[in-house]
Amino acid sequence: MDHDMPAGAHDAGGGLLGWLPSALALLSAAGAYLLLVRRARRRNPALGWSRWRTVSFQTGITLLGAALLPPVAPFAHHDFRGHMAQHMLIGMYAPLALVLAAPVTLLLRTLPASRGRQLTAVLHSPPARIVAHPVPALLLSTGSLAALYFTPLYDMVTGDPAAHWLLHAHFLLSGCLFAYVIAGPDPAPSRPGVRARLVLLGVAIAAHAVISQLIYGGFWVDIHAPIDQVQAGAEIMYYGGDIAELLLAAALVATWRPDRPRRPAPVPGDSAGTAFAPAVDRGRRSGQPCPRVLSRRTRV
Template identity: 85%
Template sequence: MPAHGHDTGSSPLEWLLPALVLLAAASAYLLLARRARHRNPALGWSRWRTTSFLTGIALLGAALLPPVAPFAHEDFRGHMAQHMLIGMYAPLALVLAAPVTLLLRTLPAARGRQLTAVLHSSPARVIAHPVIALALSTGSLAVLYFTPLYNATMDNPAAHWLLHAHFLLSGCLFAYVIAGPDPAPSRPGVRARLVYLGVAIAAHAVISQLMYGGFWVDIHAPIYQVQAGAEIMYYGGDIAELLLAAALVATWRPDRHRQSTHSPAAPRQMSAPA
């Protein structure tokens, strides 16, 4: 008997909408990347970033389409694998593609200023604070698995898709705050971000170990599935967070303003946006 309440004998049309949405997202990014290269051939647009975005879309497709998606409906191990793909691996690939920078390069000047104003607004600063990102991406896991919320989402298709959206958006937010190449209005220094990442790693480990031991867990699934899901969360989360740490190191750049203030001979000039 399936561990969850979904009907696994659904029509293939159920997977058509997510497939079309992912295809549209990939097409839109490719179109914007082409426009960016045509607008400024010298600056162009990184093919590596394009590859990163398409990789993120492929990871989402693997999570939301067969065979993983039907398996996730009936087996907690599939759910956890799906969660890792949607909430950790795909967000990192999508964020490293720098979609906001791509938009700023292709939007008309007036629209670009509007987008920049939104990014620097007070609500955006609050949402992009590492504590908020950490609470939404990692703290929500305790609420999901240690309360009846998980079982409720498994019995309600709309809630299940909302859970997917939460995984994806909160994962993108955390990856953006920690290692995103896109501009951020109030991103802390590298050391502070490493501390927040360390807290996320520790929280993942504690939640997965409690889940494996059966402490406070409220998941309607066989014990062996819950324990295997906890192992997927433990080891899969470690790998994803190591990749995020590597991305943080790879995307880190010295503070140019600080360098210029410490170098009296440095000429004062405006630099072109990256």
């Protein structure tokens, strides 16, 4: 750990005009979601759309705005504590809110039938099944943190504005992917059972804790920043990550629907015998005459 931030990190903001594209992009995403909700309600007024999902999406956009706009964004360009706060917002809190808004389900309700079938085919394709499995999602979201903070990659990325935006995109997409496969209400063809997802979530919690403790202790860390900033950033990662993952676990429990037990299929042609079997057994044990079973040809 050094006492200087990467060159170029101080002037990466670009003034107020530098934040304008981000603000416009976020406002466009929020407006597009509201338009899709309006279209979905018009197409099927009886089915409608959950207001909680709409609030969840707008909350996610607000969290992204807090991370990508002043005062957090300029602070993150010259202070590791701001970077870690930005990472928490972009990679953990905003993705959970966006995923709980069920954007894929909303698209399927508003797209034309042909486009909806195309989207469904993409979701069921082998590449999508591989990427949307919890293990690759865990590696992309949590495993990449070790490569970022324990190699010179962090200083290289934060010193280049274009690479820094690519890092933001990686945090957002990998966070959305992990939240989607763990607790997303949208359909996921390769999503495992609740127990497997809870185990993988526990692995993610442990990995975040280990990485943050290593950063705090300065083990294998390759971050050019003052020691007090690095340690404070590690604390933000430790406690902020725990809260975000507990919220993800709560979302998993809230969106979980237990499987209903399947009833045994009736034997063809034996519906009457099956219905009267308990009465026949009781009659034999008690010595009373068994009830008479009417055949299909018996007329009442």
